Amino acid sequence: QTPTFPNGQPKKTLVVLGTGWGAVSLLQSLDTTMYNVVVISPRNYFLFTPLLTSTPMGTVNLKSIVEPIRAILGRSKGDVKFYEAQAIDVDPAQKKILVRSAVGDKNNNGNESISGDLKLPDHGVKNISYDYLVVSVGAESTTFNIPGVQENAYFMKEVTDAERVRARILDNIEKASFLPVGDTRRKQLLNFLVVGGGPTGVEFAAELQDFVKQDLKKWLPELSKEVKISLVEALPSILNMFDQSLIDYTQTLLKHENIDLKLNTMVKKVTKNSIVASNEGKEVEIPYGLLVWSTGNKPRVLTQKIMSKLEEQTDRRGLLINDNLQLLGAEDSIYALGDCTFHPGFVPTAQVAYQEGRYLAKTLEALFKVEQIKWELDNNQELPTKKIVRLQKELSKHESSIVAFQYSHMGTLAYIGSEKAIADLNIAGSQYKLSGGPLLYWFWKSVYLTMCISLRNRVMVTADWINAYIFGRDSSV
Ligand code: FAD
Ligand code: NAD
Structure with missing residues (x-):
């Protein structure tokens, strides 16, 4: 059942793939009451990568640089669903993703893996529909296919x-x-x-x-x-x-x-x-x-699958996005950020992913306000002219607040x-x-x-x- 706001306006579903720098920055900044937010990631925690190299030798403990995603989501304004699963396919035309439970996948590496004999219905695989999808699945270590x-x-x-x-x-x-x-x-x-x-x-x-x-x-x-x-x-x-x-x-x-x-x-x-x-x-x-x-x-398997579905995705190094972080070929509904994207001006760093996440939170909030006003205008025939004029002014203010991402x-x-x-x-x-x-x-x-x-x-x-x-x-x- 589609959740709705008290005025009857349907709440749109925003699916966020990943719990890394990009996704967590977005989730920490976004007013999550505006959307029906669903987070999907094989990792039920955020990993502070800049100190990862300090952990093998015990300078810093691994537990000190991870933060449970449920603790992060618990600090969010709205209710957010989290599934410990990985997206294994995206259907941009139908606005659906296919996910598979990652419970029991010890590698948490985002590659396809079977969730074992956990006796989940349908082998832990399910379809999830979205209105907006944020792909922030990061990347994996490259080997350049060097033998051994x-x-x-x-x-x-x-x-x-x-x-x-x-x-x-x-x-x-x-x-x-x-x-x-x-x-x-x-x-x-x-x-x-x-x-x-x-x-x-x-x-x-x-x-x-x-x-x-x-x-x-x-x-x-x-x-x-x-x-x-x-x-x-x-x-x-x-x-x-x-x-x-x-x-x-x-x-x-x-x-x-x-x-x-x-x-x-x-x-x-x-x-x-x-x-x-x-x-x-x-x-x-x-x-x-x-x-x-x-x-x-190098790009993850999921990233490669998305690339292969959209003819606008012509670079094998990562997902191509426009200045508003919209995925080329699916601009109306998919955003991508962080290491899964390729942009000649940005190095794949936490700094870029973090700033993109914050930018996207602002954009999605402005988009929500635009859609809210449009819904009010479309569904209230008897609005006084004064109110219509005010709403139209607000609408153009919110529309013009959606500007291109600037990396600093x-x-x-x-x-x-x-x-x-x-x-x-x-x-x-x-x-x-x-x-x-x-x-x-x-x-x-x-x-x-x-x-x-x-x-x-x-x-x-x-x-x-x-x-x-x-x-x-x-x-x-
Ligand atoms: P990630 O942070 O990698 O997050 C990706 C998320 O997607 C993860 O939660 C993953 O589990 C999830 N995921 C994977 N596959 C799927 C799937 N199929 N479905 C759903 N979810 C999926 N950058 C800096 O700016 N400064 C530094 O000092 C620095 N130090 C680093 C040190 C190390 C050792 C490493 C490896 C990287 C470092 N970086 C640093 C780079 C930085 O970590 C990355 O640029 C950053 O993590 C990118 O963020 P992201 O959100 O795109 O991806
Ligand atoms: P990198 O891409 O920055 O460096 C990889 C290095 O491996 C390159 O110098 C390359 O020439 C070398 N190389 C490639 N193939 C080779 C081969 N066959 N034989 C020998 N050398 C080879 O990779 P990274 O260090 O893993 O970093 C990944 C990303 O994370 C980068 O964007 C980096 O900026 C970021 N990062 C940042 C920090 C930081 O800011 N302190 C720390 C870690 C990672």
């Missing part, structure tokens, strides 16, 4: 990835300490290889080196000297979105901290124990004990280890290129604390940092 990556590498995108990496690092250390010094297997186990010199790869390598230097050194001083961390990057330098001065600063620091930077090295193949890469025309083989793969994003880039920050950070800031139109510590390190921490989406997260992250500082990182599984 999917089977052998660890990723750094989801909670489950961080858990696996943590377990594997600790296992490798324990296994290595079981073997005699000089054993080739011991050497291999302690060879940690990170592929991709973007911010994810750099921040992870930096956190790992901090752990080795500050914690492992205390527990296993001899073994800690044998740990080797390498960062492999296809291009001539890492962190290519940063200013050259910050790139130079980071590369010098990483080398000084004994992180082996392998630049101009493009991985071509991965085997169980080594990578094969091309370096300035030569083929090189590099053994590893743990391989962490962070070479960027605040800058980029990255933690590079040894309590140092880099920042490429844009403040009131002025550019600031900053590097070093400890002031910048504290600035980095305070920015990330401010970005946390709940007070609970802020308190827990602060407590973790204090804990790690006083007692060291928790290196138990």
Whole structure:
């Protein structure tokens, strides 16, 4: 049964796919009494990705950077339905989506998966109709179809990835300490290889080196000297979105901290124990004990399905949208934001997705007001002329408030280890290129604390940092 407002106007159904940066920013800003809001995501929590690379080593606990979606929705003005499910297909013509329960899907990776023998009716699959659909399903880690990556590498995108990496690092250390010094297997186990010199790869390598230097050194001083961390990057330098001065600063620091930077090295193949890469025309083989793969994003299966249904979707890198975040080919009913979209002006970051979410909340509120006035004008034959004139003025005011999305880039920050950070800031139109510590390190921490989406997260992250500082990182599984 379609819900209605007290004046009889039907309430439109707004379906939001995802519980990441874009979706949560939208849901936190939107007056949810205006729509019948349904949220669908295989993840029943929001993940604060900027601190994900701090979790495998125990600098920050995973629980501290997730916020239950029901807690977020509970703070919303209206009632919002949440289904722990993934959208597996969208029918833009019929305005319907097909969802499948994701309860029991431990990977929560947004790929198609069966919800097991949960005995849900129709195998946990159902159709949901929408008036407006917001696609904010993010992206998945790309492998560029390089042979062996999917089977052998660890990723750094989801909670489950961080858990696996943590377990594997600790296992490798324990296994290595079981073997005699000089054993080739011991050497291999302690060879940690990170592929991709973007911010994810750099921040992870930096956190790992901090752990080795500050914690492992205390527990296993001899073994800690044998740990080797390498960062492999296809291009001539890492962190290519940063200013050259910050790139130079980071590369010098990483080398000084004994992180082996392998630049101009493009991985071509991965085997169980080594990578094969091309370096300035030569083929090189590099053994590893743990391989962490962070070479960027690719569209999810659902995103690809949507693209294949609309002839206006001509770019394989992501969903094409107009300046109002409307999906090309389904402008009347589908919006898309965040990492699932492709826009030449925007890098896939939390900052972009967050601002898009806030913009969309405003747009949807204005749209609601436009539709409300139109409904009143269409369904009230006996309105006095004065009221009609007033309503028409209000209508044009709300219509003209729907303007194009403008992204405001605040800058980029990255933690590079040894309590140092880099920042490429844009403040009131002025550019600031900053590097070093400890002031910048504290600035980095305070920015990330401010970005946390709940007070609970802020308190827990602060407590973790204090804990790690006083007692060291928790290196138990
Ligand atoms: P996501 O946040 O990935 O959310 C996607 C949501 O969709 C998830 O809830 C997912 O479960 C859900 N979903 C997936 N498939 C389906 C489906 N079929 N149906 C329904 N729901 C689905 N950016 C910054 O600006 N600053 C940083 O410091 C920073 N650090 C990062 C560190 C790491 C380790 C990583 C991996 C990324 C980092 N980013 C950072 C990038 C940032 O996390 C992304 O740009 C941001 O998450 C994009 O938001 P989104 O809402 O588009 O996608
Ligand atoms: P990325 O796309 O930023 O970097 C991937 C790197 O991998 C590139 O430098 C690329 O040249 C390299 N690469 C690709 N294929 C390779 C191969 N075969 N061999 C060796 N190197 C290869 O990816 P990311 O670091 O995962 O980041 C994803 C997104 O999240 C980006 O938009 C990034 O800006 C954002 N992010 C931001 C922050 C931050 O602001 N601190 C932190 C993490 C992620």
